[in-house]
Amino acid sequence: MKFPSTTVHLRSLQQCPASSPFSLLAASRVCNQLTLPLCARYSTCYAMSHAPKRGGFRGNRGRHPHRPNRNGANLSTQAAAAAFDQPMIAQEALPLSAVPQNVQDMPKRSFSDMAGGEVKLGKPYSSMAGQLDKALLEGLTKMGFEYMTPVQEKVLSELPTLSSDCLVQAKTGTGKTAAFLLPAIQNLLKGNMPARGRVGILVLCPTRELALQIAKECDGITACLPRRMECHTAFGGTARASTLNKFLRGDPTILVATPGRLDDILGEEQVRDRFQSIQTVVLDEADRMLDQGFAPQINSILRRIPPKRDGWQGMCFSATLPERVNDVVKCVLFPGYTSLSTIDRNEAPTLDKVPQFAITVPSIQQIFSALYALIQHEYEQDPKDFKAIVFGTTANGVGLLYDVFKVLLPQFQIFELHSRLSQSTRTSTTNRFKDATSGILFASDVVGRGMDFPNVGLVIQLGLPSATEQYIHRVGRTARAGKDGRAVMVLFENEAFFVHTNKTLPIKPYPFDISATLNQHYPTIEKAFTRVDEESKAKAYQAFLGYNKTYLKKLRLDTKGLVQLANQYAESMGCPEPPLIEKRTVGKMGLKGVPGLRIGSRRED
Numbered sequence: 001m002k003f004p005s006t007t008v009h010l011r012s013l014q015q016c017p018a019s020s021p022f023s024l025l026a027a028s029r030v031c032n033q034l035t036l037p038l039c040a041r042y043s044t045c046y047a048m049s050h051a052p053k054r055g056g057f058r059g060n061r062g063r064h065p066h067r068p069n070r071n072g073a074n075l076s077t078q079a080a081a082a083a084f085d086q087p088m089i090a091q092e093a094l095p096l097s098a099v100p101q102n103v104q105d106m107p108k109r110s111f112s113d114m115a116g117g118e119v120k121l122g123k124p125y126s127s128m129a130g131q132l133d134k135a136l137l138e139g140l141t142k143m144g145f146e147y148m149t150p151v152q153e154k155v156l157s158e159l160p161t162l163s164s165d166c167l168v169q170a171k172t173g174t175g176k177t178a179a180f181l182l183p184a185i186q187n188l189l190k191g192n193m194p195a196r197g198r199v200g201i202l203v204l205c206p207t208r209e210l211a212l213q214i215a216k217e218c219d220g221i222t223a224c225l226p227r228r229m230e231c232h233t234a235f236g237g238t239a240r241a242s243t244l245n246k247f248l249r250g251d252p253t254i255l256v257a258t259p260g261r262l263d264d265i266l267g268e269e270q271v272r273d274r275f276q277s278i279q280t281v282v283l284d285e286a287d288r289m290l291d292q293g294f295a296p297q298i299n300s301i302l303r304r305i306p307p308k309r310d311g312w313q314g315m316c317f318s319a320t321l322p323e324r325v326n327d328v329v330k331c332v333l334f335p336g337y338t339s340l341s342t343i344d345r346n347e348a349p350t351l352d353k354v355p356q357f358a359i360t361v362p363s364i365q366q367i368f369s370a371l372y373a374l375i376q377h378e379y380e381q382d383p384k385d386f387k388a389i390v391f392g393t394t395a396n397g398v399g400l401l402y403d404v405f406k407v408l409l410p411q412f413q414i415f416e417l418h419s420r421l422s423q424s425t426r427t428s429t430t431n432r433f434k435d436a437t438s439g440i441l442f443a444s445d446v447v448g449r450g451m452d453f454p455n456v457g458l459v460i461q462l463g464l465p466s467a468t469e470q471y472i473h474r475v476g477r478t479a480r481a482g483k484d485g486r487a488v489m490v491l492f493e494n495e496a497f498f499v500h501t502n503k504t505l506p507i508k509p510y511p512f513d514i515s516a517t518l519n520q521h522y523p524t525i526e527k528a529f530t531r532v533d534e535e536s537k538a539k540a541y542q543a544f545l546g547y548n549k550t551y552l553k554k555l556r557l558d559t560k561g562l563v564q565l566a567n568q569y570a571e572s573m574g575c576p577e578p579p580l581i582e583k584r585t586v587g588k589m590g591l592k593g594v595p596g597l598r599i600g601s602r603r604e605d
């Protein structure tokens, strides 16, 4: 294990019984709280213990401290060592008798509470008194945000002014949302508040779920302001008229929107009028917002709101900022903008503490049994509060996984989230999975970026992610806010190139050989598929063809090979013959005349 080499000024050492890592951590927290007001410089007291033989203290996922840690790391030591990046000047830790008996009495959700080690402690928010409005600080306290995360600290202390243009990169789950909301809101509070009914801050993000999540965090931050600051949302999948009505009748000082719906409602002059006092435009998941999919809508939005030269602030945030982004950010950032990053140039872009693995099976027909075996194995290793996300490649593919795995794994609470569901179902499932202590979510990329599902300990990716960045964001659904997590890819032979071509990603072969168990699962899986609707299989088959058609070269396949592969996939779903596919669809996919397809209509006349 690598420890940071920063010099540590150890001023005081307090010993406590080795058998009690909880008390140890609690003592260090109390020490931190007591020393806060005393120190002009930031000071921290750290917990460090000899971990039990095979593992260590697992952080605040609520595990028993003596349970073995599957990652094999001594986490309490790791946490303390990582935290050693900060000088220690605590005068004296308290005797253990002074530590509250119930660790849950401690402030919740503070990164300093988390023994994960990756997210180092930042300055306390209380040190921002005078720079951030008192009511905002109160809101943060209520949310349990006691210390700044590194990206929050960087943005709040290194931006030339709180209204400066910036491009900011920080790893997934490290608090970027508050890092852009705080300066933008503070900027309004210091005299730039728009008139009633006008938008002061516009946040653009790629999905509806993320828009709701950002709005919720915004409401938390502004909760203690003496005058309510309304945060509205605008996204597709909801009635346009009611969104518009709410927006026009309300006082949307902050608007969080997805590009399509905003572009649509900006067609109304009344709506455009509301943007005349805009102060800040944020692109969250900026690389996604500026890619070819969204760029036309973003450009159209930017043409309809006051021009950049009017002086509004542009903020672009993401965990992934590939080079190509620099060419396009100029639509929202003026030259000379501030670039901030908490990620070292040579560092892997994923969280260091997430062990990442890949399982490669020889044929596509083994993919379902491999996933089944993997989930079972992971669960057996760590059954308490088992909460996982399984990403599939397409909405219909995910729908199929949900259908079969709810039969295969009746002991779990199973969820599905993808674009083929109604918006109300998507919203309620998102909320239920956020609140769930355990369960398995089968998801498409609608929740691949930005979404914060607390305590997800495992992310599985089945098949190829659409890009390296997407892989990184999906992995980032685990180990958020300083917690632990693991990530596993399940690929078949032709897809294995992903691991070899992405050398910067620390993906290792899965440490347990599941291949021996695959055969024994076939009958169970076969049986489960008899309970899955044929239409669900047909849709998944078609989606499989469409998705993999875009990767033909990388998969080292021609169109004939692709159809053969899809037919094997259908066979593994228990289809006696390949599902019918409409002539029109075959044409659209560019598969006209390819042998192996069964052309015809599935609709019963």
Ligand SMILES: Nc1ncnc2c1ncn2[C@@H]1O[C@H](COP(=O)(O)OP(=O)(O)OP(=O)(O)O)[C@@H](O)[C@H]1O
Pocket (backbone or CB within 6 Å): 109, 110, 111, 144, 145, 146, 147, 148, 149, 152, 170, 171, 172, 173, 174, 175, 176, 177, 178, 318, 319, 449, 450, 451, 452, 476, 480, 481
């Ligand atoms: N200072 C803080 N103290 C405690 N918790 C925090 C703090 N800042 C953020 N969080 C929590 O950490 C989690 C992750 O934050 P957030 O969603 O903003 O991360 P992110 O960097 O935007 O992630 P992604 O790259 O996936 O979009 C959330 O639950 C958030 O409420």
